[in-house]
Amino acid sequence: MTDATQATTKKRPVYTNIHVTQIVSYRLPPAGIVSILHRISGLLMFLLxxxxxxxxxxxxxxxxxxxxxxxxxxxxxxxxxxxxxxxxALALIWGYLHHFIAGVRHLWMDATHSVSKAQGHSSAIVTLVLGVVLTVALGAKLFGLY
Structure with a gap:
C-alpha cells in the first residue's frame, strides 16, 4: 500500500485482552440469540x-x-x-419447540438461499416469539389453566 491509501483507510480497533464484562455487555442480534438458544435447547433435550x-x-x-x-x-x-x-416438562416443551422452529428456520434459509441481514433479523424474531407463545400455551395446559 502506498502512503496515500494508508492515510485514507480507517484503522480498525484491535482487541487483544477482552474482559468478561465486555463480553457480557455485548448485545447480540436476534439471529445470534436464536443460534445460541438452538444449541442450548439441543443440549437440554439430550440431557433430558x-x-x-x-x-x-x-x-x-x-x-x-x-x-x-x-x-x-x-x-x-x-x-x-x-x-x-x-x-x-415445561423446559422440555420449550426445548423441543424452539429447536424445531429454529431448525425449520435454518432449513428454510439453506433451501431458499435467502440470507440477508433483514430476513435473518425478522425470521429470528418470529422464531423467538413463536417459541415463547407456543410454550406459554402448552404450559398453561400443563399447569391446568384450561
Missing part, C-alpha cells in the same frame, strides 16, 4: 432424554403405570414435588 424415555415407557406400559405417570405431575416423584416435574 432419560426423562423422556421414562415418561414414554410409563405412559404406555399399562393402565396402572399410566396412573403412576399422571400422579407424578400431581404429587411428585420421591422427594421431587409435582410442580418441579411440571417445570422440567
Amino acid at each position: 432424554l432419560p426423562f423422556v424415555i421414562w415418561m414414554f415407557d410409563t405412559s404406555l406400559t399399562s393402565e396402572i403405570s399410566y396412573e403412576t405417570f399422571t400422579s407424578a405431575f400431581v404429587s411428585g416423584i420421591g422427594f421431587l414435588p409435582g410442580w418441579f416435574i411440571k417445570l422440567v
Whole structure:
C-alpha cells in the first residue's frame, strides 16, 4: 500500500485482552440469540432424554403405570414435588419447540438461499416469539389453566 491509501483507510480497533464484562455487555442480534438458544435447547433435550424415555415407557406400559405417570405431575416423584416435574416438562416443551422452529428456520434459509441481514433479523424474531407463545400455551395446559 502506498502512503496515500494508508492515510485514507480507517484503522480498525484491535482487541487483544477482552474482559468478561465486555463480553457480557455485548448485545447480540436476534439471529445470534436464536443460534445460541438452538444449541442450548439441543443440549437440554439430550440431557433430558432419560426423562423422556421414562415418561414414554410409563405412559404406555399399562393402565396402572399410566396412573403412576399422571400422579407424578400431581404429587411428585420421591422427594421431587409435582410442580418441579411440571417445570422440567415445561423446559422440555420449550426445548423441543424452539429447536424445531429454529431448525425449520435454518432449513428454510439453506433451501431458499435467502440470507440477508433483514430476513435473518425478522425470521429470528418470529422464531423467538413463536417459541415463547407456543410454550406459554402448552404450559398453561400443563399447569391446568384450561
